[in-house]
Amino acid sequence: GQQVMQIPQYQHVQEGEDFTTYCNSSTTLSNIQWYKQRPGGHPVFLIQLVKSGEVKKQKRLTFQFGEAKKNSSLHITATQTTDVGTYFCAGLIDSGAGSYQLTFGKGTKLSVIP
Amino acid sequence: DGGITQSPKYLFRKEGQNVTLSCEQNLNHDAMYWYRQDPGQGLRLIYYSQIVNDFQKGDIAEGYSVSREKKESFPLTVTSAQKNPTAFYLCASSVRADSYEQYFGPGTRLTVT
Numbered sequence: 001g002q003q004v005m006q007i008p009q010y011q012h013v014q015e016g017e018d019f020t021t022y023c024n025s026s027t028t029l030s031n032i033q034w035y036k037q038r039p040g041g042h043p044v045f046l047i048q049l050v051k052s053g054e055v056k057k058q059k060r061l062t063f064q065f066g067e068a069k070k071n072s073s074l075h076i077t078a079t080q081t082t083d084v085g086t087y088f089c090a091g092l093i094d095s096g097a098g099s100y101q102l103t104f105g106k107g108t109k110l111s112v113i114p
Numbered sequence: 115d116g117g118i119t120q121s122p123k124y125l126f127r128k129e130g131q132n133v134t135l136s137c138e139q140n141l142n143h144d145a146m147y148w149y150r151q152d153p154g155q156g157l158r159l160i161y162y163s164q165i166v167n168d169f170q171k172g173d174i175a176e177g178y179s180v181s182r183e184k185k186e187s188f189p190l191t192v193t194s195a196q197k198n199p200t201a202f203y204l205c206a207s208s209v210r211a212d213s214y215e216q217y218f219g220p221g222t223r224l225t226v227t
Contacts, residue, residue, distance in 0.1 A: 042204055043157070045215040088156060091196070092212075099170065100211045104149075106132055106156035 004091045006105025014113050019076040021108035023089035030092040030100065032065055032072045036087040037107070046074075079112050086110070117141070118207050118219035125224045127199075135190045135222050137205030145211040146188035148176060151202040151221075160203075163188055164211045192224065199226045 005024045013019050023032065025104040031050045047056055049065035049072065056063045062075045072091075077082055086107040093101050118139045127133045139146065148160040159172030163182040177199025182188050188207075192199045202223050206216040 010161070030212075040220040042221050043206075043216075045217070048215055057150075079204075090157075098212075099164070101159065101162070102147075102216065103159075104156065104157040 004089060004103045004105045006089055006108060008108055010109050010111070012111045012113065013079050015081060016078050019079050019083070019110055021087050021110075023072045023074075023091070023105050025070045025093075025103075027093060028069050030051045030069075030094050031089050032064060032069075032104070033090045033092070034074055035088045035090060035104075036085050037088065040049075041085075043088060066101065068088070076110075079110070081114055082105050084110060084112050116205055118205060118217055120219035120222050122222060123172045123220065125222055127153050127224070129226055131226075132135070132191055132193050133199075133226075134168065135140075135192065135203055135205075135224070137188045137190065137219060138186055139188075139207045139217075139219075140186060141207055143183070143207035143209055145208045145214075146184070147208075147216065148172075148178070148180065148188070148190045148205040149204045151204055155162065160190065160212070176211065179186065190218065192226075199224060 033048045034046040037043045053067045054065040060077045064073045086109045089105045090109045092101045119138045145164050147162040149157040158174050160178050161180040163169040166185050170184050174216045179191045204221045205219040208214040
């Protein structure tokens with residue numbers, strides 16, 4: 001079936017270091033969304049990218065959507081302890097006949113060592 | 115106060131019993147979703163509904179059933195046919211299915227023994 005692969009599964013960084021998670025799809029995506037889930041919480045929407053090659057920034061977070069609309073990345077500059085959590089990408093796939101399905105990657109769990 | 119509510123937060127059941135998880139939203143969203151989350155597995159789609167009185171199977175629908183009789187409500191029944199029902203269940207909604215972000219409820223942690 002259609003899959004969205006996300007790497008790495010885990011990442012441990014020292015506070016102040018940068019962090020990047022990558023997402024790849026086996027099929028072209030209508031859009032890509034990123035979510036953050038804090039420990040014990042539920043996923044919270046961060047951002048949506050729609051256009052080929054799109055780059056968006058939110059403070060220390062930079063999101064990119066590949067030219068072929070099959071891959072994406074999230075980069076955090078100078079991580080802080082508040083960045084701890086699991087980051088999920090989710091690709092929106094047009095299944096045809098007006099049906100859309102959002103397929104989530106397995107997530108990257110970020111730990112930040114103070 | 116708008117949002118998605120799921121109840122209860124924790125649920126315990128004996129094997130062989132059906133159990134229904136509640137999901138209500140007052141965001142006036144057309145689309146609603148049920149996901150299952152297991153450690154290291156991310157979010158897997160069980161069922162989704164793009165509009166009232168219509169729903170489609172997701173990737174892991176076996177052993178589950180849903181209904182969408184009202185726009186605000188999308189209950190999920192975990193039947194005795196589900197081989198491994200213990201998991202964290204998340205309900206979500208979106209304005210429409212074809213481009214908008216999803217808003218998640220707080221989740222229900224189901225334990226079946």
